[in-house]
Amino acid sequence: MTEGTRTGRAVPGNRWDLLDGVRPDVAPTVSVIVAHYRQPEQLARLLHALGRQDFPADRVEIIVVDDGSPEPPVVPRGVRLLVQADAGFRLAAARNLGAAAARNEILVFLDADTTPEPEYLRQITRLPALAFDSVTVGRRKHADLALVPTTSPIEIAGPRHELEDPSWLVDAYRESRNLLDLNCRSYRYLIGAVLACSRRFFLETGGFDDSFDQYGGEDWEWGYRAWLLGAVIAHVPEAVAWHDGADRAGREPGALSSKNAETLRLIDLIPVPGSRGRGLPANRVDILVSGPKADATEAQAFVSVDSALAALPRHSATIATVGAAPLIPPDPERFDRVRLEFVLERPVRIHPGALATVLTAVESGDYQEVLVRDANGTLLLRARSRREAARQRRWGPDAVLPTLELGDLPGITELVAEVDLEAYLGGW
Template sequence: MSAPFGRPIIGNRWDAAADAAEPRSVSVIIAHFDQQRELDRTLAALRRQTHPRALLQIIVADDGSPTPPVVPADVTLARHEDRGFRLAAVRNLGVRHSTGDILCFLDADTAPEPDYVARITRLPSLAPDVVAVGRRRHAALADDDRPIELAGPANEIAEPAWLDDAYRRSRDLLDADARSYRFIIGAVVACSRWLFDHVGGFDESFEAYGGEDWEWAYRAWLQGAAFAHVPDAVAWHDGPDWAGRDEADRRARKNEETLRLMRSIRAPGAAPFALLGPNADVLVMLRAAESVAAGVVCVDSLLQALPDARVVVPPAVRTALEADPRVVDDWQGRTRVEVEVPAPVHVDSDAALRLRAAVAAVGDGDLGAIAFGSHAIVRASRARARDARWGAPTGWRTETRSAASITPLHDAPDLEAYFGGWWPPG
């Protein structure tokens, strides 16, 4: 499916996009559960958007409220039954009723200022790989019925300092990396429908508060999305950030969220140090092996360098190593980095350090791949995915590094000597 509009960017350089974008059709999807007053405020704010009204579709996606919400005739209401907290599922429900080029997600208790839609959809309208996140400010709005751009500042309460600091340090996510999914807040996010369809919907197995937006954002990153924070796209949340709640309750909920995310996200700093999960940060692909012994030595040395990787090997090598769950003959899970090894090699400790450094580096900025001569290439999954989505190269850079201490195994090595520690000679 080719892009319906816009053009690819290089790396995460959303700042290189043109200054102005043609307004595109936007579907605003408001997740709601039993918050009629807050919903009324958000709908009123959407009535006063500067984005052309003819290009604005408003959908209220209701998570099974006891009483159906009341919405104006020109607002689409989509509902499913109450089966507990299902924010991921209700957002997907809203998407299924959408028709816009751009999807703009809000929560019922998060009311946008008049320029919000125009500002947060500008980048996805220019470069459909961009996931834009607005600025969610907080206010104790209570019974203040003034327009949100007045009521919000008059009743403002503290924003999360960690989030503000992250946007500042990353230059509004221009310097995003594999852990920047933590700064994508689902209540104030927009993306192209084209990208959403490629990434897939929110994971509906998330049936408790928190995490569904981060899981989706990480998946989008692996699919080549670029992240951008748009600080002047402001929406006001009624009440404090959930991190301001009782500390014991906050920690318990955060631990539950982290355990859910652990199954999906294996990026450094987000996953256990030794425990395996259904996904892996690195996938190694050994394409061929002239001998099983060479394949065994190759896989063993690569797993010493990258112990939590999954390794796809030829069938004969897989049979010899079937006791190790990291060695597989096929892989459908998600990974951040792919290491392609055309033929067996031995990686010593010095080369292992360089290999680990390459795994850490690819995917950030415009660095798509690092080649170690003809022996191995380390490639960011997101670079491959973006190129595939556009059907052409999208500007990722390939760097060449020293292949020293990566030794080709042209002949079958002596396994007893290798296991015993006296191979290779010298």
């Protein structure tokens, strides 16, 4: 692979396993962005470990971003230091500042208290170097390094002082086959302290949301947007980095209150099942319904969209149009997290539960689109994933997943004659 074509690998869906064993012919250029706040000894340990990587040193730049420490850190010659004012916990802004200053192809995000083993850069940059829309997360392990000299080899010191890993994360990586099996809630397994992607894709996402000014959530929010934009997401267990200390959830008395505040912040930003409220609707739309596109009476159009919304998960869907008439004033922010689109091609009545098969198929990640036809082959509706649409726009036919066609589904009926709207609403 030449320097100019390094970003050109495409895979269908999230099939990064098709690139197993493949390495770029030329090592990518890498910008390591280290977020720091009042951690001089941990930073020294991390910088020492970066000097021991089995990766060409002339292909790496190191950028330390200090988040307003009372005294900025002292860094070795050749390490770039950026400083932002102390205006609260601004980890997202610090990472964005480092990314904006980066000159290289691949961005590797590390926190100052997280020290990489010698093969870390080689392992975590492999996929982003092959396909520019890949996002990789390393294996963050935990150790008590308080009494360990900063120059001790971390691949020895870490295991000797190892602490328990959070079981929920270990289980998630195992059950998902290192995130090969992806879904709309896999963003929870992207840890900002051990994250890597191409600079090109990071810019496409718009970066982290720097309005986050409290601990937690900025990596999950970014991870969900990256997923929506079609990122190929992989956990790389060979890319090991050691966090100095236990997992935060197990070491701070106020951890639950802090986690609740983070969850409340994310409810509206990630409006998917399991993340949004169960009864309270989110401000942002998850599923968008439009149509019917064919000629329909006002009553037929109402029954079409109303029955479609009733058949979809509660509070998940919103109508965009009835026919060609927009029902909702333009509001880009409200629609910037749409995950699925249901387009009604014909006037239809959809009974409760009738869309379950369609929803399962389009959410599976196995298809770019699901088409529903009646017994005569007439197209009644289509369901499509915004994630897969993004991948198709980016890669064209190289990344296209198959289309699933479903015929004559029970409970989905074309409305040929005029409907009795009063009877529909009254239930008789």
